[in-house]
Amino acid sequence: MTTIQVNKEHDEIFPDNWKKCIGTGRLGLALQQEYLDHLKTVQEDIGFSYIRGHGLLYDDIGIYREIEVDGEKKPFYNFTYVDRIFDAFLELGLKPFIEIGFMPKLLASDDQTIFAWEGNVTPPNDYHKWEDLIQAVTEHFIERYGREEVLTWPFEIWNEPNLVNFWKDADKEEYFRLYQVTARAIKSVHGDIQVGGPAICGGSDEWITDFLTFCNNENVPVDFVSRHAYTSRPPHKVTADHYYQELTEPDKMLREFKDVRQMIMDTDFSDLPFHITEYNTSYSPINPVHDTTLNAAYLAKILSEGGDHVDSFSYWTFSDVFEESDVPKAQFHGGFGLMGLGKVRKPTYHLFAFFNRLGSRLLYRDDQVIVTEKEDGSMVLIVWNLVMEKGEEFNRPLDIHLPLGEGKYFVSSHSISEKYANPWKVWQQMGRPRFPSQNQVETLKQSAIPLFESVQHNVTGEDLSLDLTLTKNEVKLIEIVVVNDETETYLGLDDSLIDSY
């Protein structure tokens, strides 16, 4: 039994950096109805501020084209689809966190691609044409959305250039060249647009200092630093449809956030914002961990503490509408999404929705609890019980003392666990239907609703004591509001006069 005493004097703001940005599959997917249905619901329940994904310049959106005029190829910039996509984002309250990439086929210097959808990852075959493209795109954004709006959009150059599969040969010098040309092209349209990089994945953090040194030496503009973070170890089994990895402990990710922030602080660019533009447990879109309750319990501490170290961290991704490993082959397939196909909310979805109910004043925080207060005086807690071991018997008792003072309180909770709000398990019981019927999807959606419970507490002393037992990987949102008891105004009320009561 762990006993926790919350102290009301603790006074700190709980930053909402955890909801600043969300990752998405390739932007071209944003034309799809199912994608937009998911995103609308996500925005209602969570409400991210920015959205970031690959493929702005990929050929399905088709911005870069060439037409032949008098025997000569000339660039043609087609904004039909990108306008439709960004219009939709903005209508949903989301600003683009621009990622510049990948290479349009007609501008590519080689044919190396990544993903089932074959994004080209080679440098431009003509840096002048590239520069023109970047300028044209930036100008178009300002023309359509206004200067004031576009100045709030970060422009990040490329994605994970430190990996050979994302940037040909992981050629650092070539990346710096690309960065320089691109950043200057953007700034030539308006000097206050924010540009940044190097958008590396973890494991090569020397790129961060090299990148900032380069910017410093070459006087190249840089307005923010970005990096990714995943916490899974190398795979121990990989098949066509499954990718199995073990997870490190969650603190590892928090340490990375902190360490890289310190690296930046140690440069001449110590004031720059630091954005984690992708993070998740596993970096594989076919790792079943993403569908589990474990994933939610694991990430709880990261949502709770990540914002202490970074300006934003962007969960990769909001939806299983995603094609990097081809069209999803089954209802559950280990996809990154908070929301599964058919609008089925996965456990991690609820983790985010729970965090969205927290107050802005932080009262207490440890490895398994976060306690906040809202402006109306109510308290909102999230408690969790991460268990990475196998087996069922890992119940954890918790006794939390909240300094609410004398009075009656309405205490309500929403819970997810291995037993409740676990559609992945229900789907297994159904026989893992790859292409479930509409009825089956409806059942999965019903199965995904967190367990609601409530009680009235009558506090006679100083503390309201919550005696909880969390089951394995349970994550529970608890909301406590003072009761304004109107019972006395019901004259003659006597429930005992009803049969049964």
Added chain:
Amino acid sequence: MTTIQVNKEHDEIFPDNWKKCIGTGRLGLALQQEYLDHLKTVQEDIGFSYIRGHGLLYDDIGIYREIEVDGEKKPFYNFTYVDRIFDAFLELGLKPFIEIGFMPKLLASDDQTIFAWEGNVTPPNDYHKWEDLIQAVTEHFIERYGREEVLTWPFEIWNEPNLVNFWKDADKEEYFRLYQVTARAIKSVHGDIQVGGPAICGGSDEWITDFLTFCNNENVPVDFVSRHAYTSRPPHKVTADHYYQELTEPDKMLREFKDVRQMIMDTDFSDLPFHITEYNTSYSPINPVHDTTLNAAYLAKILSEGGDHVDSFSYWTFSDVFEESDVPKAQFHGGFGLMGLGKVRKPTYHLFAFFNRLGSRLLYRDDQVIVTEKEDGSMVLIVWNLVMEKGEEFNRPLDIHLPLGEGKYFVSSHSISEKYANPWKVWQQMGRPRFPSQNQVETLKQSAIPLFESVQHNVTGEDLSLDLTLTKNEVKLIEIVVVNDETETYLGLDDSLIDSY
């Protein structure tokens, strides 16, 4: 422990008479947005065929008016509102089960009224004007909705004329006169429109035979017989806002259905349809029993068996948007509605929604269980544990053997009980807020969702055995579908490679 062996040879159709008709507050309320919001949801989840309520001729709809022409008053029939109301019903898939009444103020012979909204319950002051009105209304319905449509609408004359508060002096001869004039007026428009009565409440069933004898003797048309049924005893406490009664056992209502049907069978009109045009536990709109789980558990047997005896039975009423005892004074106030204010589903709502999931083939039925089969071969059961005694310890173990044969089955359930899907209890914990905030209403709605649970059963013998323990007043829907197990198609699948699993 009760053990139940279901036998697949039992072959019977389960009639859907329980959903043929639903009661509503005064028709004028059907102009309201909240009313229509409730009704839309009810139709999606349950899908009644007809709707019946008071007040077609009440002055808020305002059909009967008079205008002065050259110093003389002449009738003016205003269909502005009734058209809007019936248009809305039909758009929601509901046909009107017409109730002719109450008396327009300008046609009333006296000033006796009923309800907070003061419906006049006296005979017409001029039977010729009344006849003209009835004809005009009937003609208008045919003109607007077509003959074919209107021929499917029953026209019931008046409401509970055997009560002095619903019909002046409960004057039987005067009622027969009214019936005769009205029925003939309707038939004069089209002879195939169905007319009926006497719409009595229970306790004076001699009216039924008297009515049919009258029709026979006077050659007055009659196409159906109607009656009401409530199962609560006289009140033992009444205040301005509460009306407390005990309930009889549910069989009493079923016996009434059966007995009156037999009375009709014993007349020359033995073929006439028999409609229960109102029923509920209590006849009071301020009896808290309507908000309870008890109400749902109590009515389960009536929904299960009522249709054996009557052609329709119409629950009174679908919504707490209702004004017979004035504008509702609190979120929960003992109203008749399946749905409470703010679209909060009450336990009885779910009872109806559960019945709507049943199959059409009846396999087994007793006091606590109904088992059906659907066309696709799946089985759907409802089980309940009615406990009319006080106290908490009334768990009931049940062991149900279903002859499903060898195979894997997906068994899912939705449950309501004193603990789950009990918004009335949650509202008490909140301090019984009369006018809850939008947040409080949102919490009540979340609290009203039935508990979902599921499991996969592997049947190796003949029967799938369900070992259940029902808590007090629990009502549980259980759906069983065969599993088409696709697990083998996931090559290399191994959940044990995920941490925790």
Added chain:
Amino acid sequence: MTTIQVNKEHDEIFPDNWKKCIGTGRLGLALQQEYLDHLKTVQEDIGFSYIRGHGLLYDDIGIYREIEVDGEKKPFYNFTYVDRIFDAFLELGLKPFIEIGFMPKLLASDDQTIFAWEGNVTPPNDYHKWEDLIQAVTEHFIERYGREEVLTWPFEIWNEPNLVNFWKDADKEEYFRLYQVTARAIKSVHGDIQVGGPAICGGSDEWITDFLTFCNNENVPVDFVSRHAYTSRPPHKVTADHYYQELTEPDKMLREFKDVRQMIMDTDFSDLPFHITEYNTSYSPINPVHDTTLNAAYLAKILSEGGDHVDSFSYWTFSDVFEESDVPKAQFHGGFGLMGLGKVRKPTYHLFAFFNRLGSRLLYRDDQVIVTEKEDGSMVLIVWNLVMEKGEEFNRPLDIHLPLGEGKYFVSSHSISEKYANPWKVWQQMGRPRFPSQNQVETLKQSAIPLFESVQHNVTGEDLSLDLTLTKNEVKLIEIVVVNDETETYLGLDDSLIDSY
């Protein structure tokens, strides 16, 4: 031919006082779905800030009730309906412009009523109970909607107390007493809530000065002055369903705005806001003028200039969902509404929607034209041709010179006239169906769309010249935006290669 030369140097803000407030039928009607459908559309197309109507304390909303406790009647305040209504208003972006009235039946000192719906217009029978009611209502508003919000709501005391049918005996001293008690009761809840009066109709403007003198002498709080304005002469024919009046010229209303403003300026309360809390052509809800194009053409000048003199002027009313002369007896019946039954937009609706397209910079204004500029540099004009004489031949040529400078311009217009967007005329052609079928209503809605026309102008000199001929009572919105001509980018374009072109 009138020639108008617009001068770009003219620099003035066009105030949007014309859309500050809108009138509504009795607040209880705001429970209705049709009412809310109309209001939603009105808010999308026009977007008023406040809404004002009678009946906050009328018995259909039922705020004031009494319950018997131990043989004694005690007040009970029921907020079920008013919460629903105000929630709906706020969700549509409308704040209540509170009108305190009429008298709840249980508090009335006499039985004098007004309107088909019988609003009681007598003083309270007990000023203490009245004071308690007003305080309770005000407190409830603050509890539910927050202090900050309620401080933006004006509270106007009563309606047209200078008329004997709206206030018993038009007793001025009694009104002052009512005002004093009410204003102080409101201020006792929060001193910054705005209170005002005397809400008189025209014709007794001495009430204004008397009222302010009274407030001054008695030190009674007053935060704004209010009055009504109608421009029709006494009726020359009145029947049960029609009320015919001639209109004065529109300037009369503007003079009244100005004169009363001057009266206020001449008191010690010269800084007080002055609100016209009702205005229209005719004050009768069965005067067919409201359905005509004349009504729109007539009001154009008032919308154009009224805001120079008053802080708000509130058109009476937005919708024909209205019951002061009983339930509407026909599709068109002379109702006040901008929108007719079945969501049919009347000509005056478009007048308001046209004004809502104007820019905020006023360039030119006269009796038949208003010219504005928007922030994006486009020009928006409204032109109209008010003809109050009978006959068809009143075309008016207009030549407007707009200093837009060299370039290409896209000029588009929307027009209403006797011929187009005149559903009242179409309804006459249909045979004036009182209760039109859904098909007929659909046709009326299609008939109510303004005529759209457009052209490209190529200005080579300084001015764009618009050569217009307005037909009788035509009102035309003209929008002029500069063309960014992309034609040259379509390589090889040649429309003449298409057949027909």
Added chain:
Amino acid sequence: MTTIQVNKEHDEIFPDNWKKCIGTGRLGLALQQEYLDHLKTVQEDIGFSYIRGHGLLYDDIGIYREIEVDGEKKPFYNFTYVDRIFDAFLELGLKPFIEIGFMPKLLASDDQTIFAWEGNVTPPNDYHKWEDLIQAVTEHFIERYGREEVLTWPFEIWNEPNLVNFWKDADKEEYFRLYQVTARAIKSVHGDIQVGGPAICGGSDEWITDFLTFCNNENVPVDFVSRHAYTSRPPHKVTADHYYQELTEPDKMLREFKDVRQMIMDTDFSDLPFHITEYNTSYSPINPVHDTTLNAAYLAKILSEGGDHVDSFSYWTFSDVFEESDVPKAQFHGGFGLMGLGKVRKPTYHLFAFFNRLGSRLLYRDDQVIVTEKEDGSMVLIVWNLVMEKGEEFNRPLDIHLPLGEGKYFVSSHSISEKYANPWKVWQQMGRPRFPSQNQVETLKQSAIPLFESVQHNVTGEDLSLDLTLTKNEVKLIEIVVVNDETETYLGLDDSLIDSY
């Protein structure tokens, strides 16, 4: 002046074959929100029964995949997307008119492709794998949608195999082989599924007889015959973005319908249904004629008479959401769609919507008029004035005598012409914005509404005479309903008492 005398004795059913089927861009586009928005509106206004498009087996839907198992490639059938697409169609009331094609990349025998999206048009590299695929797909349809449903879906084998760009070498023998294997694979799942071909474009009608002879000789199943029809001549100018052609006269298409029907009648398969599975004026998706009023006026006769000769004819296509010539490069770009980007209705959209208002009884028909009667006795006409010459002066007077008999009639019309409902022209006035702002799109949508006009006719003799003058390429819908004149019921009505009237 043409005078037309309609005779009521003429009694014929007007077949609705014109709305049996509609064409669509590649099925993968049906995942997009804009596509589905367009289709929903099309279904509301027109209501087609079937939808047909390319790409069922194209790699973006991704049905055919292979996975490696123990070093061997095995087929994997992925129905995730096709289920989503067909679910959406059926929800919109559309059944699939299945077109089997093109070749999945992994099954292709060569790399020849068609369209910007590169559909492979080569025979299978392994007819056994192809057969397995076809069987698997057919079985899946039956499993998901039910046998009864799928038996109503025609399965057409391939598209335009008589063209070298749609079928490698236009190899007829190879097509017959493909047809035979495919048809038998489908029939092996259920013998009553309808299969057909040869889906040729015009110009090689010997394929029809060869195909039927082949089926006869080889005893290959065939349930219907299909062909395409376009009426434009070879292009006289082609650029990257424009394709200009002249049109033949519309009778040419009708003659083709008739002649091919006759060819079929002359075989042993004379009873087979004959479907035109694609038709339009031009077969190019960048021919501006599709955006014009000419296109609508041109097709009027074909909609009017086509159904006499063929069982269905499917306009190619419903929407400009289409990618055969790459992502659309501008708002208007000569696309096939009835509906342009941004939900802008093009003139031909209205032609179809007008036809959808016609009655089922055909009274009269010629080159410029179709007159029908509805069940309620109202008459509905469409008149048009096709002018394929250049210039503006081609007004056509028409005098139509309709045998309606004495009485008052409400005559209303909706018109499209070069002047009204011509958004293509308005877009030109705007400067042809490629990527219009949301405001510009809104203006285009308003500009696309047909002109509404109405009048009341008082017929004293036998005929109602319509004196019309149609402008160039005008298409006008005229609806005539008898007036039930209620004017007399408005006692005291006198419009002349209103100013202006």
